[in-house]
Amino acid sequence: MSQECILSGMLSVTGKKVLHMDRNPYYGGESASLTPLDLVFKHFGKEPPKGDDVYGRGRDWNVDIIPKFLMANGQLVQLLISTGVTRYLEFKSVEGSYVYKRDGKIHKVPADEKEALASSLMGMFEKRRFRKFLQFVQEFDENDPAKWQGVDPNAMPAYKLYEKFSLDENTQDVTGHALALYLNDKYMNNPCKELISRCKLYSDSLSRYGKSPYLYPLYGLGELPQGFARQVAIYGGTYMLDKPNLKIRYDEQGKVVGVEDDKGDMARCDVLVCDPTYVPEKCKSIGKVVRAICILDHPIPNTKDAPSVQIIIPQNQVNRKDDIYVCVVSNTHQVCPKGFYLAIVSTTVETSSPEQELKPGLDLLGPILEKFVSVSDLYEPDDDGKESRVFITKSYDATTHFETTCIDVLQTYRRITGENFDPSKIQRQSEDGCQQEQQEQ
Amino acid sequence: MPRFKLKLKKRPKTAKLENQDSGEVLMAPSLRMASGVPNYKVILCGEYGVGKSSIFRRFLNNTFVVADTKKTTIGLDQCTRSVDIGGTEVKLTLWDTGGMERMSFIGSSYYRGAHAALLCYNSNNKETFTILSQYILDIVMNAEGAKIFLCGNMADGSEDKEKVDDGDLESFMTECEDVLSGVYSVSCKDNLGLDEMFEDMAKVLHTDSLNRMTIRRDLIRPGETPELNEGSTGKKRSCC
Ligand SMILES: Nc1nc2c(ncn2[C@@H]2O[C@H](COP(=O)(O)OP(=O)(O)OP(=O)(O)O)[C@@H](O)[C@H]2O)c(=O)[nH]1
Numbered sequence: 001m002s003q004e005c006i007l008s009g010m011l012s013v014t015g016k017k018v019l020h021m022d023r024n025p026y027y028g029g030e031s032a033s034l035t036p037l038d039l040v041f042k043h044f045g046k047e048p049p050k051g052d053d054v055y056g057r058g059r060d061w062n063v064d065i066i067p068k069f070l071m072a073n074g075q076l077v078q079l080l081i082s083t084g085v086t087r088y089l090e091f092k093s094v095e096g097s098y099v100y101k102r103d104g105k106i107h108k109v110p111a112d113e114k115e116a117l118a119s120s121l122m123g124m125f126e127k128r129r130f131r132k133f134l135q136f137v138q139e140f141d142e143n144d145p146a147k148w149q150g151v152d153p154n155a156m157p158a159y160k161l162y163e164k165f166s167l168d169e170n171t172q173d174v175t176g177h178a179l180a181l182y183l184n185d186k187y188m189n190n191p192c193k194e195l196i197s198r199c200k201l202y203s204d205s206l207s208r209y210g211k212s213p214y215l216y217p218l219y220g221l222g223e224l225p226q227g228f229a230r231q232v233a234i235y236g237g238t239y240m241l242d243k244p245n246l247k248i249r250y251d252e253q254g255k256v257v258g259v260e261d262d263k264g265d266m267a268r269c270d271v272l273v274c275d276p277t278y279v280p281e282k283c284k285s286i287g288k289v290v291r292a293i294c295i296l297d298h299p300i301p302n303t304k305d306a307p308s309v310q311i312i313i314p315q316n317q318v319n320r321k322d323d324i325y326v327c328v329v330s331n332t333h334q335v336c337p338k339g340f341y342l343a344i345v346s347t348t349v350e351t352s353s354p355e356q357e358l359k360p361g362l363d364l365l366g367p368i369l370e371k372f373v374s375v376s377d378l379y380e381p382d383d384d385g386k387e388s389r390v391f392i393t394k395s396y397d398a399t400t401h402f403e404t405t406c407i408d409v410l411q412t413y414r415r416i417t418g419e420n421f422d423p424s425k426i427q428r429q430s431e432d433g434c435q436q437e438q439q440e441q
Numbered sequence: 442m443p444r445f446k447l448k449l450k451k452r453p454k455t456a457k458l459e460n461q462d463s464g465e466v467l468m469a470p471s472l473r474m475a476s477g478v479p480n481y482k483v484i485l486c487g488e489y490g491v492g493k494s495s496i497f498r499r500f501l502n503n504t505f506v507v508a509d510t511k512k513t514t515i516g517l518d519q520c521t522r523s524v525d526i527g528g529t530e531v532k533l534t535l536w537d538t539g540g541m542e543r544m545s546f547i548g549s550s551y552y553r554g555a556h557a558a559l560l561c562y563n564s565n566n567k568e569t570f571t572i573l574s575q576y577i578l579d580i581v582m583n584a585e586g587a588k589i590f591l592c593g594n595m596a597d598g599s600e601d602k603e604k605v606d607d608g609d610l611e612s613f614m615t616e617c618e619d620v621l622s623g624v625y626s627v628s629c630k631d632n633l634g635l636d637e638m639f640e641d642m643a644k645v646l647h648t649d650s651l652n653r654m655t656i657r658r659d660l661i662r663p664g665e666t667p668e669l670n671e672g673s674t675g676k677k678r679s680c681c
């Protein structure tokens with residue numbers, strides 16, 4: 001998955017020698033974008049439509065199995081810039097961010113004062129209280145207790161902070177789920193520091209490019225692992241794709257010594273980084289995610305025909321424990337032909353009929369032409385890699401942005417190298433370049 | 442030094458690849474930088490060892506490195522240079538593959554947004570030439586609307602029975618019908634034909650782009666695209 005690709009990039013730009021192997025014949029594993037459309041049908045065990053061009057030209061489709069947006073001011077964007085991978089990518093803003101209310105309607109999360117005034121998301125008095133809260137968040141400085149207004153960010157729980165600003169339950173839902181992007185309400189009793197910094201990230205991201213805090217790459221997320229792969233190549237790393245049946249070899253102490261391919265060739269290594277699917281015996285299941293990829297021939301109703309949106313359905317509003325997410329992208333991001341829309345609805349599984357749990361999200365989409373539903377397990381490493389030198393990343397969770405993924409990446413980098421990722425240590429390529437030739441293995 | 446003739450065939454029109462439901466030609470317009478100078482992305486394509494990085498080096502800083510075959514490219518993979526075409530300044534950004542073709546496949550992302558592909562072969566090695574039709578397929582699939590140029594490198598080479606001759610070239614061009622926008626013969630070793638080639642490509646690309654409209658204006662490249670709150674931190678937007 002893409003954590004390994006990001007880590008390959010980070011490790012090679014800071015001087016490590018990287019060999020990247022993948023069982024798939026393409027870059028990025030589950031984070032690759034499927035193309036052409038027939039491949040999507042095959043991936044989900046469905047028969048592609050017989051008639052020609054029902055869905056336009058097949059290769060105009062780039063379908064993410066796990067859709068995620070980037071926060072414009074988030075950690076992945078910082079990593080893309082510091083590793084130099086940004087030059088391989090092009091992004092466009094996501095047009096709008098919406099939140100669902102109990103009344104069954106979706107409301108735009110206002111992007112500026114004007115939209116806020118016109119919004120039906122909350123009443124007039126609530127708007128004023130909310131504004132005070134946002135001002136507090138914006139001006140909050142962890143290092144300047146004088147500005148804390150009596151809030152101890154490390155001690156006061158999040159719900160108390162809401163109480164302090166007299167925000168009603170509805171506004172708490174909008175704040176915690178559509179701004180701070182919490183998956184559920186477990187954060188309520190945690191120190192409010194995190195809530196504040198998450199709200200800050202939202203508004204800082206929003207202020208970058210305007211329409212929404214989210215960015216999405218042209219041609220889909222599959223461009224990201226390819227960008228990192230390219231950077232690894234430039235820094236002398238090697239990629240080997242299409243390597244099925246890889247076997248990990250350990251010494252008597254259980255420390256990794258290398259990886260053997262199906263021809264019996266062994267690549268020796270001191271450190272191994274992989275996702276849970278390569279080492280199921282070293283991982284534990286922590287839940288399931290259900291996702292439905294839907295093909296539409298119309299924009300999402302009530303979004304002013306936006307070509308790309310994110311809709312968050314806070315758990316409270318539909319009497320659940322976990323939020324439901326809807327991500328919509330279309331031709332402006334070059335992921336499908338004109339006239340089509342890709343909507344992905346996802347949530348953390350709570351019952352024994354997962355697809356049914358997506359209903360509030362699916363109901364917002366209008367008529368659906370095609371639907372691909374999948375349930376995937378979430379794994380987490382059960383081995384910290386200290387002894388084995390095997391460092392395992394986590395499965396992608398249900399969130400529709402990369403912030404949790406990046407925390408995993410940065411922590412794993414630290415576990416591997418014993419230090420924090422320091423962009424200033426990157427060995428920049430010299431401008432008059434090309435002296436840096438290296439012996440091929 | 443052998444006399445060198447820059448070969449310039451008549452310039453056939455690029456096949457127009459059209460998006461079926463709109464008829465719009467899907468091609469990246471030049472990325473106009475703040476300076477207003479148009480910039481065209483040109484990708485290098487071709488087999489391992491045909492001299493792509495040598496062409497890139499000539500473009501980058503006009504150097505040539507004799508390397509033994511064990512060595513391969515590691516370094517920069519992207520370089521922008523101004524080219525003067527009859528008084529007008531345009532920029533070419535040349536992309537090298539970074540040696541990806543050697544280790545695995547290049548991946549579709551290399552082709553994205555390319556205005557042109559420079560198909561390279563070793564004029565003394567027919568195999569590197571005959572395989573090019575496969576590259577054309579990749580380019581047409583992944584960089585729709587990109588112009589394709591053909592470049593035979595190592596024109597300094599000794600006469601050889603393996604040599605790609607005019608007959609091969611003719612039949613290749615007939616086979617590819619009208620997809621080639623320019624055909625060149627160069628030598629990186631003797632520095633022959635390279636500047637002329639870059640200038641001619643710039644000319645073709647610029648003439649072509651003047652006839653097109655911009656369809657990708659609102660692109661964002663984090664770290665490069667100016668941001669809204671720059672210089673106006675005083676009145677930041679907030680969401681309510
Ligand atoms: N005689 C001669 N040799 C050349 C010429 N251009 C390149 N070479 C040599 O050909 C070899 C391969 O050149 P590269 O530029 O590394 O080829 P490449 O296509 O970039 O290959 P990879 O990046 O390794 O896949 C080098 O040893 C160059 O010195 C030329 O015009 N004439």
Ligand SMILES: [Mg+2]
Nearest residue numbers: 493494514540
């Ligand atoms: Mg090279």
